[in-house]
Amino acid sequence: MLAALGALALGSVAAGWLLGPLPHAALLGVGWTLVSGALVVAIWQPIADLVALRGVGAAALLDASDPALAAATRSAWELARARPTGASGALIAAHERRVRERLAALRPAAVVRVPRDLGRAARPAALALVVALGIAATSGRARAGIFALTHPLAASRIDAPTASVVESFDARVVYPAYLGRSPLRVPAASRMDVPVGSTLELRIVPRITARRVEILVGERRLAATRTGDTFGTSFLVREDERIGVTVTDASGRTVRDSERRAVHAIPDAVPTVRLTSPDADESIDADAVLLLAYSAEDDVGVVDVDLVITPPDGQERRRRLSTSTPAVDSVFGDTTLEARELGAEPGDRIAIRVEARDANDVDGPGVGRSETRTLTLASESTRRQDGIEDLVNARAAALGALADRLEVAVPEDPSAAMARFAVGSAQLTALIGALGRMSFDARVGETARTDAPIYAGMVTRLRRGLSAERRALEPRVQALEPRTAADRALATELENDVLTLTDMLARARVQDAAAIARELEQLRREIASLLRELARAPSDEARAALLTAIGRAEQRLAELRARLGAMGTSAPEEFANVTEAETRQTQAALDAMREGLLAGDLDAAQRALTALEQQIDGIARALGQGESAFSEAHFGDRDRALAEAMDALQGLEAEERELAASSADARNEAARAALASLGDRGAGRAAELGEQAASALAAIEAMEPGRLGQADREEHERTRQRLEDVADALASGDLGEASRMAEEAETDADALSRDLALDAMMFPGHEGATADSARRASDAARRAHELRSSIERAIPELRQHLSDPSRRALQSAAPRQTAAADAAGRLADRFEHGPDGEPLVPDVADDLRDIGELMREARSAREHEEPAETADAEGEAARRLSELRRRLEQDSQRRRSDSGSAGGASELGHPVEIPEGHEGPMELRRRLLDAMSEGAPQGYDDAVRRYYEGLLR
């Protein structure tokens, strides 16, 4: 059988060789007859052998190993088929059973053995097989013939006759220049992986006499050029393609080669770019300098690397970080980025990424991009968010500490008690630390100062409780009862703290969202103003500014949605009613506005603006209601107490101002009378005051008039002029004139100080310039006041020049001053002890007690009929009360609005209100400036200018 198989293999190969690639049909028949004959011979003997083993013939397998068993098997088989007449069935069955048992016990190898002559028979068969395979491997003709044999119909297909007609198919890959690689030869190529842009040069040798050879690349047909027996062509690889070959023989018959070939185009990988620093989204301060570190790698080579900055207006800006000629495999670098460079405002989010281009000049360049990082410029909003996170963490810590105490009872066992205490005290120490930091931050920060005493109170009580618990355990573990009491006291404190922190958290979230809504409204006004400006004078700059404002509004809206989403059930229900739908509609209005703007349809943008206004109003109303309801429900007592204390403070200030005005009148009257009687004797004293006047003058000159508005500049100039007059009068020894000029200087300086203080509350100016001017003006006013007092004190015997009515007035108002001093003391107590025992606002009580002390000095001066001392003390007391009230109002305003530049100050406990038709200061200013630029009727220029300036002040 093995020999037959060897013959079959050899016969087939020989037939293939004889037939060749394109045999005639008759020859193909002969070939198949030969192969079939060989096949029959090859399988005849094995089949015959197997047939012999049918039925009882299988017993022959046992003849060699166990002839007795073979005989028994035959007899069992025959008896089972034809039982002899009269034979015992039981005996036959027993015989069969025995045979079966013996057969079952036999090993198969003992029955079927390898014939001893197998080795002899196998050798020529194996030799024939090897020869056949060798011929097939080395002879293309043989292979072609075998293909023809096995595909008898392929060559006769009408549409695409196919045969193995290509003897050799070699390729040479010429890589694109940017890769800088040498060409590569690929012999007998059937599938080639080559970079996109490579040129493939093909060399084909047909197996038959060919007149023409064509290469099929996808749908294209490329005619190959003949050089001797070889045909050649080339093509550029752009994408994956199948490659076919057709050969036309001398008779004009075209046959397609049977072998399948293909080229796989490998696209050029884009550079791999990483932004290693910053490695996450970050919040940065406005003056921060950010370190950027990056890397870029590419197999072709990196040519250049850019930093791409996307500010709120969405218009990308690029900064070249590196350029490499020639291209390099990898680039590592770092650079700095200043927040100022981003042109962003606090709260803006800037996206940055790094991009690298490679040297691919065929289908590139390939551009790789790093991850995008979002930088958020720190703002009141981010600071508020930090505060909220602090509250969340503190509450979680308090809840954890409380839960541990509730879940594990105080153990009797001393060592277990100590272990429990160790865990609990560690938790509480961490909580106390966090609350202490929050207290400090609140106290020194510009917002939420009123929260500082609440945190401080928690810290004090927790410390006290922890100490009590420690005393119950150290140095000796006490009985269970005192330890349980200490534990219960701490748990109660933690419960109170958890609830307070929860309320504060909810309020902080409410206020945070409300503040963002206010920002949104401010942006809407800015957008409205810019839109008008654009309509009046279209320009790319105006359009860009508008897009930036819209981008900012979108960012605020996204923040608002995120904050509302984070509230969950911790905020009041009313608040959560600012639904996704409302904010989505706001976003739709912004989208519509942007589209209108980009399409140049300002009417559409204006319509979208109206929709935006309505949506923002809706959000503001809902947030305002939520804030109001929540504050009333959770902080009503405290806020009410604060509001009442503020009312009392205002009343006290009014009373003290009245007293100060009356004592100032008395002093002025006495001074005038004294001056009239003084004559030339004041010259000596006047010289001593020269230095003080110079100091006041220096203070007013320290201000920068360029930073002031027109009206303020005039006031500043008047003040400066009057102070110079004072100096001149003092130099000439004219105390009377000096006193009059000092009085005017004081009045002007006061007015300037007041105006700037008001301005600073609304418009702090760039980097707080207005606020700085206001502080300087205040300082100058104080010095002018002191100068005038000094001048008047320099006028001797003022008391003796008091008229009787003034003397009686001084005396009679002394009890009022006493009452005012007492009221200041009581008010100090109210600020010091709120309804929950904690101070309403830190430090205020001390200030009020100091002011009370001034009032008592004033009372004493009144009783002694000292007009100058009285006026000085009362004036100072009134000034400090006024300053304190303004500070508290600003605190309150900051607490409830996002920043000092936010819209109108809202009182404590009032909802967020954006009144109908209200125009914010920015909007008003812009409108007025617009109007100013339109000019005034001839002859009325100055009047109109003053009118506008007055409005702007």
Next chain:
Amino acid sequence: MTPPVRSLAATTAMVAIVALGLGAAPRALAMPPGEDAATLVAAAEALDRLRIDDAERTLDALSARHPDDPDVRFERGYLRLLRGDYARARADLESTLVRAVGLRGPEERVMLARVAHETELVTGGFEELRSDDGRFVVRFAPGPDRFVAHDALAILARVDAGLATELGAHHEGPIRLEILPTATALSRVSSLSIEDIERTGTIALCKWDRLMITSPRALAHGYPWADTIGHEAVHLLLAQLTEDRAPVWMQEGYARFLERRWRGGTPAVHLDPGSQTLLVTRAGTDDLIPFERLHPSIAMLPSAEDAALAFAQVSTFVEAFYRAHGSAGLIDVAARVRVGEDARQAFADAAAAPFSDLEGHWRDAIGAMPVPDDATQPIPHLELRHGAAEPDDSGDVAAESARRAVRLGDLLWTEQRYLAASVEYGRAHAVAPDDPVVASRLARAAVRGGDGQAAIDALAPLLPRWSEHEPLLANLGAAYLLVGDRARAAETSRAATEINPFDPEPHCTLAAVLPDADAAFERDACAALGGRSE
């Protein structure tokens, strides 16, 4: 423009057109000529009397003969509104707004056109479930309301059978129920303002031959929507039986008395302690509301307290009548009213006694009523949900220290500190053992800890008083499941879903206790509503 704004604008425009049209168009009778005019008048009368099949036959013929006659079109529009074909109803009704119409006044025409217009807008995207025989149709907004609709279909069949027993008739069908997603939607498709709804707690209506209920998800804590369907279905059938001649007090009396009939057994009024106290007290001071003052609707009474008293009055009156004269008496009264007899007289004639005697018996029955132990309990108030926020019922706990402990427990629960939370809930329960909110929280914690019996101990005593407090029912069901009492678990959980079908807990319990065929829906609801996976 947002959909509500668009809708408002469209309605405003429509009303403006109507106003102009009504003001400008000359009033000329535009009835079809000859006998058809009389036929149309008869059809309109049939519509008003809810003999809809009769009207339909007539109007089909008239419409074929006078397809563009404004009066015919209006009546056809009205018919289509009653049939629930809102789009075509709106087209017909609006087409007649600015044309001369002889049969109906301008107010009625504008009102019906507005209703058709708004109803088409509100229900435009609704899905529909229909019983196999097509007799019951439930339409609802896509989304979780499908869980209400599924049960509502089965409840409608039981309601129909129960009312047939008591009132001796079936509605001719199909019985259509629309589940409106919000109270605002209910206001838009009806003549009620949102203020009326808020003030009186009216969250369902039977009008224009269909039942309309507000989805329980529009209320903060759900409401007994299944009994509400029973209530409105009584209106539907009684309107048909009396050809819509029953006065409001009679309608509400029958409806409140029979609204729970579908649950089986003898019908009985179910008064909450607050309403019962109010009834007894006001009867004692002779300060009851005259039945005539209940017109045009109890929903339009000035306060929720008045509405509660009115319902208590009329339902106990009907109950007293039923106790004496049975369902035959109720059927007799309806038949008399149908032929135009005054309702008071109909009651008197059916009882063969003066109405004053009936009133006297009723007052005696009120006098015999006990004042409930917790007489200080307020009238149950349906609280509408505003916005998407999850309502927090911890604020409903009256005792301050208990409320504080519940708040703390909730915070600990949110932090997954269940054991600690249960300590706080336990403290709250010690202070306020009769508070259903507190007991439900404690039970929830006990169930979580595997102590079903503790949960049952906390909740079971409160069940008679707070049988409509959904969290109590849901937690009690879960507790019964835990102790292996599957029958009670099923009963209480089913009761919970009949208050608030959007709480996954009772669905999860039902999925565990019901046979496989019925459990599939509950498993789906449990999973879809975010319930426990086990």
